[in-house]
Amino acid sequence: MSDTPAQTPEPSKKTPEPSGVDLARVALRAAKEQAxxxxxxxxxxxxxxRGGLRSGARADGRDPMALGAAINRLLTERGWETPAAVGGVMGRWPQIVGEDLAKHCVPQRYDEDERVLTVQCDSTAWATQLRLLAPQLVARLNEDLGHGTVRLLKVQGPGGPARRYGPLRAPGSTGPGDTYG
Structure with missing residues (x-):
């Protein structure tokens, strides 16, 4: 501790009390801070x-985007690029395989796990023709969709007549010619 005594303010030197104008300034400052x-x-x-701050002058993830860009982003996020591309092939089938072949052969389904495109033909002759063209068609599809998208083309012939069930059918019958008696 020091030997010098602490200085205390003298009672004769008081701080002046704020006057009317000074009180108004203090009150205004306090009101502004509260507001x-x-x-x-x-x-x-x-x-x-509203869901957060508004977007400013710079682009960020909350900005609106074009519909095509939004769809592409959704496809990428969900991993739907390959199914969407194959769906596009089914819509553009006549341009890919040619008009003659497209009249007689229709893509039915695509197995993404096995990478197999199933095509059904309206006659056995067209099914045979498509089986002969399968390697070239797979190469053309992979060229359009990306390498390895279609590994195998499964060709089906025409389906049989629709099975009808009714009162004249034998229970457990296996085909259209299986009847009573």
Whole structure:
């Protein structure tokens, strides 16, 4: 501790009391600070209701985007690029295989796990023709869709007549010619 005594303010030197104008300035400053605090709180509540801050001059993830870009982003995020591409092939089948072949052969389904495209033909002759063209067709499809998208082309012939069930059918019958008696 020091040997010098602490200086205490003399009672004769008091700080002056604020006058009317000074009191008004202090009151105005306090009111502005309170209003600013209330405004900040209200603005934060509005932003929370709206889902966060608004986008500014720079692009970020919340900005609106074109429909095509949004769809491409969705396809990429969900991993739907290959099924969407194969769906496009089914829509463009006549341009890919040619008009003659497209009249007689229709793609039925695509197995993404096995990478097999199943095609049904309307006659056995066209099914045989498509089986002969399968390697070239698989190469053309992979060229259009990306390498390895289609590994195998499964060709089916025409389906038989629809099985009808009714009162004249034998229970457990196996085909259209299986009848009573």
């Amino acid at each position: 600013r605090a209330r405004g900040d709180a209200a603005q934060q509540k509005r932003q929370a209701r």
